[in-house]
Amino acid sequence: MPELPEVETTRLGLQPHAEGHVIAAVTVRQPQLRWPVPDAIGHAVDQEVTRLERRGKWLIWRLSAGSLLWHLGMSGSFRVWHNPPAPGRHDHIDVIFDAGHVIRYTDPRRFGALLLGGSDPLAHPRLASLGPEPLGGDFSGQWLYRLGRGRRVAVKNFIMNAAVVVGVGNIYACEALFAAGIDPRRAAGRISLQRYQRLAEQIKATLGQAIEAGGTTLSDFTDSHGQPGYFAQKLSVYGREGQPCRACARPVRRIVQGQRSTFFCPRCQR
DNA sequence: AAAGACACCTGTCCGC
């Protein structure tokens, strides 16, 4: 469920409950996530969380020694509890702090992951090959244009490739392409520098606005206090098959690319 | 090397 804005919203919500606090215990009720949660996760006990960071859709918990690397997959979420209720079927992991509160990880589909990283978490194999942050200075239309040369893959799949740019998931890929007026089926190698500059701007704008709005609400996204985000009502094309394009009123189309739904306006997007 | 298919797993919704 979470795309980058949802992960960033989660990070901001957890930060005051994690940074500066010492982990008293980690309870893993279900270790079978995307990869098995390592037994060595117990190394986190008695360590202080010094910083909570994000890289792409990974949450990085820097510890006094080492780090935790946490990914929410499709359906992961956290909640902070001061008096946690009995864990439910999908409440797989509790991080218990010495101050008494608990950060509980819930993930029905179990596509998420919790890994142990070293003192240089960005060097972990899962993070080392990630492309630039979309909201950072290394990401630009120039970058997309250069990387896209000679590529025949559809631009939508191209921008969802984490080696190209991290954090652009299915919703925001559709939204940014709409905002940039680019047909999602167009080959990555057949887009001008000028149009890539527009696309890069719109990726930044779309993600930035979603973060400000607290993440997208779909069926079940909530922040760390269980509150929904407020961006869903602003979506231009995602999930709007058959409904009128907000710009030209022609029906929004849905197609499938790389086994994922793509929503776009055939008139506004060329 | 690039691109596409498939895999992981559970829940929800829709049509019959």
Next chain:
DNA sequence: TGCGGACAGGTGTCTT
């Protein structure tokens, strides 16, 4: 009301 099928925010791995 029940049942089967399609679909859902991600991404690593395998095959062409």
